[in-house]
Amino acid sequence: MTADFWEDVSTTWAEAEQLGDQPDPSANASVELRKVRFGRTDNPIAITGQPGAGKTVLYDSIVNRIGPDYRPPGQSHNREKHRTLVRTGATSQRSSVIVVPGQRSNNQAAAFDELLATGSGPVGIIHTVCWGYNTPWNAGNRATMLDEITASGEPLDDASVRAWHLAGELADFRVLAEKLAISGALERLRWLIVAVGKCDLFWSEIAAAREYYIPVPGHPTADSPFGEVLRGLTADGKNDVRLAVVPISSYSKDHDFGVGLAKQRHQFDAAQAAAVRNQFFTVLGRFL
Ligand SMILES: Nc1nc2c(ncn2[C@@H]2O[C@H](COP(=O)(O)OP(=O)(O)O)[C@@H](O)[C@H]2O)c(=O)[nH]1
Ligand SMILES: [Mg+2]
Known part of the structure; x- marks a missing residue:
């Protein structure tokens, strides 16, 4: 039901x-x-999401590369492809994990189209979102953001910057959902995890994030715009794509909005970050 x-x-x-x-x-x-380094790579898994959402760092977290000396690698321009060994209990399998940039520029979309065009498409997708806390990598994007916020008459503050990113994230997710459906990749897809990343930055608002990212049980008309797209994509569980929506913090640090505003402090201690990350793994493990 x-x-x-x-x-x-x-x-x-x-x-x-x-x-x-x-x-x-x-x-x-x-x-x-x-x-x-080597070996066959079946079972492709894609990590998708907008620029600056935390995809690359999430991959590094997944393969346990984030120690005390870790430094995030910065902006990635191309698709990143990694051979990954997945061990669950006594069994192990190899997967290729492909980090694909956002869907909204032609350049970025090409990487995803290529993935779908391989004929097999991903068996699983980890779609990364971040509640408006995107790292604004690109000076051009920052300028567009400032122009659009100014034009809207909103003050330039945390709320308007986050709203701008959230709108972009929604548009990106819509395009992803459409591409999956149109290419037929949705029929091959076995699971989807919406990774609500950087949750260390908004843990005090986590209930609001949950309400935004998860469709409302039994009340489609109450869905957020994101929930509406997710409900459509998964056909309320009727298309056999297993789904989880889970918070994750890959790397707790203060957030710089990139436009001269005060930084947003992170709210996690190490134990909290580890607990949420562990839970993300437990959920991922059920799907692999
Ligand atoms: N607070 C916080 N910051 C994060 C987290 N994950 C990534 N970041 C920051 O966000 C930036 C962008 O992440 P990255 O994975 O490179 O984004 P990508 O463009 O989606 O690959 C990183 O440089 C980190 O500074 C997280 O879980 N919490
Ligand atoms: Mg990246």
């Missing part, structure tokens, strides 16, 4: 929320991913 599908999605999120509030230091994820 429709409502149950979204109830389940909400329950999985709620578990992460609870662990973020009360970390259980003894908990361990049952799945391990490791970057490897």
Whole structure:
């Protein structure tokens, strides 16, 4: 039944929320991913999402590369393809994990089209969103953002900058959903995780993020615009794409909006970040 599908999605999120509030230091994820150099790579997994959403750092977090000396690699222009060994309990398999830039510029879209055109398409997608806390990599984008916010008559502040990014994120997700449907890749897709990243920056607002990213069980008309697209993409669970929407913090740090505003402080200690990350792994492990 429709409502149950979204109830389940909400329950999985709620578990992460609870662990973020009360970390259980003894908990361990049952799945391990490791970057490897050689070998076959079946089971392609794509990490999608807007520029600056946290895709590259999320991959580094997934393969456990984020230690005390970690420095984020900066803006990536091209598609990144990694051979990855996935170990769940006693079994292991190789996957290629492809980090694909956002869908809204031609350049970026080409990378995703190429992935779909391989004939097999991804078996799983981790779609990265970040509640408006995109790192504004590109000076051109920053200028467009400033122009559009000024034209709208809004003051330039955290709220208007985040709203601008959220609108872009929504448009990007719409394009992704359409491409998956039109290319037929949706029929091959076995799972989708919406990774609500950088949650260390907005943990105090996590309930509002949950309401934005998860369709409302039993009440389609109450969905947020993002929820509406997600509901359509997954056909309320009827198209056999397994779905989770979960918060994740790959790398806690203060956020620079990039336009001269005060930084947004991160709100996580190490135990909280580890607990939420572990839960993300547990969920990912169920799908692999
Ligand atoms: N606070 C916080 N910042 C993050 C997190 N993940 C990434 N970032 C920051 O966001 C920037 C962009 O991330 P990146 O993965 O390079 O974005 P991409 O363009 O989607 O690949 C990084 O340089 C980090 O500074 C996170 O979980 N929390
Ligand atoms: Mg990147």
